[in-house]
Amino acid sequence: MATLKIPTPLRSYTNGQVEVPVEGANVAEALEHLLEKYPTLKPHLYNDEGKLRPFVNLFVGENNIKDLQGLETPLDERTRLILIPSIAGGRCSPCFPV
Amino acid sequence: MQPMLPGLTRDEILRYSRHLLIPEVGLEGQRKLKGSSALIIGTGGLGSPVALYLAAAGIGRIGLVDYDVVDSSNLQRQVIHGTATIGKLKVESARARLLDLNPDIEVEAYNQPFTSENAMQISRDYDILLDGTDNFPTRYLTNDVAVFLGKPNVYASIYRFDGQVSVFYAKQGPCYRCLFPEPPPPGLVPSCAEGGVLGVLPGTIGTIQATEALKVLLGIGEPLVGKLLLYNALDMSFDFVKLKKNPNCRVCGPQADIRELIDYEEFCGVPGHDHEEGSAGAGWDISAPELAARLQQDHLKLLDVREPHELEISALPNAVNIPLGTLAARLSELDSAEDMVVFCKAGTRSARALELLVSAGFKKVKNLKGGINAWAREVDPALPIY
Numbered sequence: 001m002a003t004l005k006i007p008t009p010l011r012s013y014t015n016g017q018v019e020v021p022v023e024g025a026n027v028a029e030a031l032e033h034l035l036e037k038y039p040t041l042k043p044h045l046y047n048d049e050g051k052l053r054p055f056v057n058l059f060v061g062e063n064n065i066k067d068l069q070g071l072e073t074p075l076d077e078r079t080r081l082i083l084i085p086s087i088a089g090g091r092c093s094p095c096f097p098v
Numbered sequence: 099m100q101p102m103l104p105g106l107t108r109d110e111i112l113r114y115s116r117h118l119l120i121p122e123v124g125l126e127g128q129r130k131l132k133g134s135s136a137l138i139i140g141t142g143g144l145g146s147p148v149a150l151y152l153a154a155a156g157i158g159r160i161g162l163v164d165y166d167v168v169d170s171s172n173l174q175r176q177v178i179h180g181t182a183t184i185g186k187l188k189v190e191s192a193r194a195r196l197l198d199l200n201p202d203i204e205v206e207a208y209n210q211p212f213t214s215e216n217a218m219q220i221s222r223d224y225d226i227l228l229d230g231t232d233n234f235p236t237r238y239l240t241n242d243v244a245v246f247l248g249k250p251n252v253y254a255s256i257y258r259f260d261g262q263v264s265v266f267y268a269k270q271g272p273c274y275r276c277l278f279p280e281p282p283p284p285g286l287v288p289s290c291a292e293g294g295v296l297g298v299l300p301g302t303i304g305t306i307q308a309t310e311a312l313k314v315l316l317g318i319g320e321p322l323v324g325k326l327l328l329y330n331a332l333d334m335s336f337d338f339v340k341l342k343k344n345p346n347c348r349v350c351g352p353q354a355d356i357r358e359l360i361d362y363e364e365f366c367g368v369p370g371h372d373h374e375e376g377s378a379g380a381g382w383d384i385s386a387p388e389l390a391a392r393l394q395q396d397h398l399k400l401l402d403v404r405e406p407h408e409l410e411i412s413a414l415p416n417a418v419n420i421p422l423g424t425l426a427a428r429l430s431e432l433d434s435a436e437d438m439v440v441f442c443k444a445g446t447r448s449a450r451a452l453e454l455l456v457s458a459g460f461k462k463v464k465n466l467k468g469g470i471n472a473w474a475r476e477v478d479p480a481l482p483i484y
Binding site: 008063 | 278280281330
């Protein structure tokens with residue numbers, strides 16, 4: 001199963017899980033599956049209009065999904081997704097409290 | 099034509115002998131370092147190890163930009179400073195330490211905020227920039243300065259247990275804006291450093307940053323151009339991802355439309371400098387002495403929106419604790435008819451809590467300006483400040 005690596009500040013929303021197994025044929029499905037399991041993570045990744053927040057960077061393996069097929073980027077069993085937050089000093093997005 | 103490299107004195111040959119023994123550095127490399135210059139923006143957690151190691155390595159001229167003074171709460175991670183320099187200017191404290199470590203280098207101290215007005219002029223005479231800032235506006239400013247001047251920007255950023263390092267060098271690869279085209283909206287980023295950081299984390303990340311700067315200046319190895327290092331101290335994991343130039347990048351792309359420095363505080367919607375004590379704005383704040391006086395006369399509900407582990411450090415009697423992150427879901431526990439004062443550590447989270455309460459129909463709420471730390475300073479000196 002593909003996995004998604006969660007940065008530390010967001011792990012409180014994934015029961016402390018570091019690498020969360022995700023199911024789906026592409027990134028969009030994997031995120032849907034992730035948020036079904038951990039619904040409180042949703043406002044950190046999506047805005048009120050249901051769009052992925054622009055400062056949320058998702059990598060499939062070593063590559064930014066923006067350089068691939070975006071949310072349509074296909075996944076296979078061995079894919080490792082990494083969520084990269086934008087951080088500066090004591091500040092972090094998407095780690096804000098909601 | 100390469101400029102003539104400076105020679106090394108007998109003392110310098112001895113001082114740098116462990117570098118001279120490495121073929122990748124050698125005498126010529128050490129002369130390159132002596133002839134090079136680095137500007138370090140921020141002399142805090144990251145700037146401390148960066149400046150110490152670059153000075154020790156013999157970078158001929160080091161510039162330090164900061165406008166803060168040393169505070170005891172810095173010393174858990176800002177190891178360039180010491181107890182003896184508490185209250186002194188950070189750039190002067192750092193400069194003295196660097197010159198003690200290596201009197202053969204020049205250290206220039208810029209005791210001022212790095213701004214759109216002075217950044218180009220300060221940076222122009224340095225070969226490389228090192229971003230050790232703690233806020234988004236200065237990060238975007240540093241990036242844009244590096245792009246406009248065609249200089250490498252060794253970037254590092256830390257948060258709690260996570261660190262990131264890259265070399266943003268628009269001549270050869272992507273810039274910071276290629277990865278993060280726009281800053282997070284201000285409402286989603288607490289505007290003061292309440293996040294905390296493991297003290298050793300900037301040590302780990304800052305020494306990697308210094309390593310990258312030395313590689314770039316020496317022209318050896320494979321600097322992190324087009325690559326981002328992600329470090330996690332809890333997992334002890336290092337991940338690398340590839341970064342590509344963004345063809346739509348507004349500062350380094352082919353159709354770049356930002357050609358000069360902008361107002362970065364406006365761009366990010368948050369102040370880059372001087373974190374004013376957490377305030378909810380005119381009419382919504384109450385100062386610690388005012389609150390103390392009100393509590394003598396009236397019944398006021400105190401709502402503490404900090405995390406439970408912070409209550410072990412300091413607390414106010416009879417306060418109800420609902421952490422900010424859970425407040426929206428727990429509004430039913432509060433009575434909007436009751437007079438209420440919301441507080442946190444320094445007033446930032448409570449200002450957000452107040453916004454949330456007001457938008458939910460609460461009208462009789464105030465924010466304790468400066469938080470429980472202001473209370474400790476101005477009302478109850480027995481409480482610790484953290």
